Amino acid sequence: MQAILSNAQHPEYGEVTIPFPIGENEYGRCLELLGKMEIGGPIKRDCFIREIQHGPSILQQLVGCNVTAAGQLR
Numbered sequence: 001m002q003a004i005l006s007n008a009q010h011p012e013y014g015e016v017t018i019p020f021p022i023g024e025n026e027y028g029r030c031l032e033l034l035g036k037m038e039i040g041g042p043i044k045r046d047c048f049i050r051e052i053q054h055g056p057s058i059l060q061q062l063v064g065c066n067v068t069a070a071g072q073l074r
Contacts (some may be wrong), residue, residue, distance in 0.1 A: 001055035005039065008048035008066060013037045015050060031069075040069040 006015045016033045019026065034040025039047045045066040052059050 002053050003049055004051040005047045006050050007037045007039045007046065042068060042070055
């Protein structure tokens with residue numbers, strides 16, 4: 001599964017595709033990509049979910065939501 005994330009406040013920053021689960025060796029790189037987009041903090045709900053690919057259909061409910069890097073909904 002993978003999620004396409006963006007910064008809803010700055011769409012000009014583009015999008016990033018994050019695989020799930022995130023492998024231990026990929027975790028730092030994913031945080032680096034999110035940091036460049038000024039999203040991905042553990043508290044602020046700043047990760048806008050544009051799309052979820054190859055995941056369970058129930059997760060489609062998250063599309064269009066802002067979440068924290070820890071996955072909390074807003």
